[in-house]
Amino acid sequence: MTGLGGPLFPIPTGSLLALGALLFCIGLFGALTRKNLIIVLVSIELMLNAANINLVTFSRLGVNPSLSGQVFSLFTITVAAAEIAVGLALLLAIFRLRRSSEVQDLNVHKW
Amino acid sequence: MNFVWNGPMIAFYVLALSVLGAGILMLSVRKVVYMALSIGGVFIGAAGIYILLGAEFVAVAQILIYVGAITILMMFAIMLTNHKAEEEPFRWTVRNATAAVGSVLLALVLLAVIRSTTWPVQSANLNLNGGNSNPVAIGLVMFKQYAFPFELVSLVLIVGLVGAVILAQERKEEE
Numbered sequence: 036m037t038g039l040g041g042p043l044f045p046i047p048t049g050s051l052l053a054l055g056a057l058l059f060c061i062g063l064f065g066a067l068t069r070k071n072l073i074i075v076l077v078s079i080e081l082m083l084n085a086a087n088i089n090l091v092t093f094s095r096l097g098v099n100p101s102l103s104g105q106v107f108s109l110f111t112i113t114v115a116a117a118e119i120a121v122g123l124a125l126l127l128a129i130f131r132l133r134r135s136s137e138v139q140d141l142n143v144h145k146w
Numbered sequence: 147m148n149f150v151w152n153g154p155m156i157a158f159y160v161l162a163l164s165v166l167g168a169g170i171l172m173l174s175v176r177k178v179v180y181m182a183l184s185i186g187g188v189f190i191g192a193a194g195i196y197i198l199l200g201a202e203f204v205a206v207a208q209i210l211i212y213v214g215a216i217t218i219l220m221m222f223a224i225m226l227t228n229h230k231a232e233e234e235p236f237r238w239t240v241r242n243a244t245a246a247v248g249s250v251l252l253a254l255v256l257l258a259v260i261r262s263t264t265w266p267v268q269s270a271n272l273n274l275n276g277g278n279s280n281p282v283a284i285g286l287v288m289f290k291q292y293a294f295p296f297e298l299v300s301l302v303l304i305v306g307l308v309g310a311v312i313l314a315q316e317r318k319e320e321e
Contacts, residue, residue, distance in 0.1 A: 045267070046154060046155065046158050046198060046199065047265075048265035048266075049260050049261065049263075049265055050158065050159075050162070051195075051199075052260045052265075053257055053260055054162045054165065054166070054195070056253060056257060057166055057169075057253060057257075058166065058169055059252075059256075060250070060252055060253040060256070061166070061169040061170065061172075061173065061249075063248075063249050063252065064173065064245055064246060064249040065172065065173050067241075067245035068236075068245045068246070069233065070233060070234070071178055071233060073178060073181075073182070073223055073224055073227070074172075074178060074181050076220075077182065077185045080185065080212070080216065081169060081172075081185065081188060084188065084189065084192050084212070087192070087204075087208075088192060088195060088196075091195075091196055091199050091201045091204060094201075094274070095199065095200075095274065096265065096266050097266070100274055101274065101287075102274055102275070102283055102284060102287045103287070105201045105203070105204050105274075105284060106287055106288055106291075106292055108201075108204050109203075109207055109284070109288075110295065110299055112208060112211050112212070113211075113299050113302070113303060114299070114302060115211075115212075116211050116215060116303075117302055117303055117305075117306030118306075119216050119219060119220075120219065120306050120307065121309055121310050123219055123220070123222075123314075124310035124311070124313035124314040125313055126223055126227065127223065127226060127227070127313070127314045128313050128314060130227040130228070135228070136227040136228050
């Protein structure tokens with residue numbers, strides 16, 4: 036069989052969802068504990084990727100399997116790209132202002 | 147659940163383990179550059195899983211956008227800021243411990259829910275693409291069913307692009 040147009044490999048849904056859940060939790064832990072802003076952004080990307088894996092998984096299931104899940108994940112990838120571009124631009128602006136890219140130095144609004 | 151050890155299943159487990167391994171590697175190395183490199187491993191592994199799931203177009207888009215653009219953009223950001231940055235070694239502060247306990251608890255709850263749910267078995271002759279190849283089928287769905295969101299997402303992209311340029315440029319007039 037081929038992946039192109041033919042029947043797909045029946046990989047168990049539970050394993051795929053477990054992979055997504057574990058990836059999400061790794062990303063969550065990284066986003067909560069890391070000090071460097073770039074790594075926090077990277078961890079958020081990891082969480083988005085876990086959501087994408089779930090979307091592609093679910094597009095094969097249901098009464099009426101369709102490509103909607105794959106199209107959704109394409110939209111998510113696009114929005115993630117825009118998000119990381121804006122995030123890194125903010126990071127550069129903050130670095131220019133404060134000479135630091137650490138989370139604990141961004142306490143301007145803390146009082 | 148009976149495990150069938152055929153080629154795709156072995157490939158799936160190898161890919162899943164390497165994705166999770168790269169994710170854990172990202173959290174365990176201390177240099178920021180190595181972290182950005184290992185996140186590239188996660189993205190490539192996820193692209194492999196998309197190919198296994200029959201989503202070739204998503205896989206190629208993932209490689210182009212995540213591995214090609216986002217990882218390189220992160221490298222640029224690291225080089226433009228504090229490129230010798232190192233994370234300090236992990237310490238069990240209250241904050242870190244709370245985050246670890248919360249993440250592990252969330253993982254356990256999610257895994258328990260996933261395990262206790264009976265998922266519908268995918269039909270044996272599932273054909274998502276309707277006889278076409280996957281990119282053709284995606285294009286048809288995208289431009290027929292999702293034409294309006296497709297246009298909207300281009301608006302999001304242009305706003306993001308212009309916003310990134312405006313945010314990142316030097317402001318001479320205020321100095």
